[in-house]
């Protein structure tokens with residue numbers, strides 16, 4: 001009988017076998033390899049058990065996510081306490097939908113909306129489908145050598161000010177709280193400036209998808225959306241929604257998202273209506289359970305996770321500075337006093353032209369089972385989420401060390417220029433024919449073949465002798 005082909009299952013199984021650690025997102029991916037990630041003894045077991053709670057059952061035996069009256073209602077009340085919110089809504093179909101829920105609840109066609117350009121696609125699509133007129137404010141470069149941009153906070157404030165002065169004020173502001181690349185708003189300063197300048201601004205949507213962890217970090221909390229939403233909603237009577245993508249940095253299944261709302265009951269009710277209309281009618285109970293579990297876990301251990309992340313970032317930074325000559329750290333920087341940098345993000349640049357970010361990404365995954373997502377030219381980004389621990393960092397450091405050695409050997413051997421006389425055989429495999437032989441003068445054609453081989457799948461053998 002012909003073997004049944006299951007392309008998705010087979011490919012994900014083989015990737016999962018290979019994956020030793022991810023420096024991207026979804027901390028639960030790293031659990032299988034690194035038990036010491038978890039600080040609470042019963043946590044892994046509880047998380048395992050939530051996988052089995054794939055049930056289809058509602059009231060009166062369980063509850064309804066979008067019209068909760070018992071267990072989900074109780075859980076959301078506990079979340080309200082943790083986040084000091086006026087309402088907290090769980091979402092099991094991702095922050096794309098959470099953004100849509102927020103936009104549909106808070107914005108209508110009469111609104112005048114100002115929005116940072118660097119927001120997630122879901123915000124563009126939701127605003128468009130709701131037929132809302134938006135002034136998008138371009139982001140500006142923070143570090144152009146690694147392609148990092150940030151919000152133009154000053155321009156947003158200036159636009160708000162001018163609109164107030166001309167009698168056509170904005171009613172809604174939407175921004176991306178923390179970018180994947182590591183640029184964050186300092187909402188303590190930014191919201192203060194915004195609220196002072198724009199008394200008519202009624203509603204604010206802060207997409208803090210990458211910053212769920214910062215609610216539990218004593219330092220980042222101070223500048224986070226989640227902490228400042230309460231303060232500025234109370235002080236200036238604003239309606240503020242904060243979206244957290246839980247699975248990106250905490251130990252939940254995906255697509256776990258959380259909407260926290262700070263403001264008046266009219267908009268709280270509108271959020272409930274929008275949650276009902278936009279959420280799937282079949283919420284995933286394992287995702288809801290794991291969200292609850294992960295938030296309580298983070299609430300208890302968040303401080304320790306954050307301290308560990310900072311230590312591990314320093315460990316990688318110091319190791320590279322002290323031991324590797326082929327790599328260097330790119331410190332992120334911001335372009336405004338209203339922005340700050342994310343301490344869990346680290347950019348690394350390869351100094352050699354032999355490896356670009358794309359090659360490094362491939363090499364790290366194929367040879368060491370380390371997954372990274374973002375790269376730009378010769379640089380790549382590490383995200384130290386909750387699932388990144390000593391073991392994984394040690395593995396990364398050793399892998400970088402081996403790559404560093406490789407860069408050196410290759411660099412020395414490949415220190416060739418047109419017109420030099422080769423001292424070695426340079427053989428590309430396939431096909432196994434020498435591009436250069438000892439004694440042969442280096443021509444442009446040979447040099448470009450050799451350089452190219454470093455970036456494609458041909459292997460280059462450099463053999464001394466004659």
Ligand SMILES: Cc1ncc(COP(=O)(O)O)c(C=O)c1O
Nearest residue numbers: 094095096097120207209245255
């Ligand atoms: C800033 C931001 N918001 C929202 C989302 C959407 O999250 P999800 O993929 O869970 O729908 C993302 C996804 O990466 C994001 O980066």
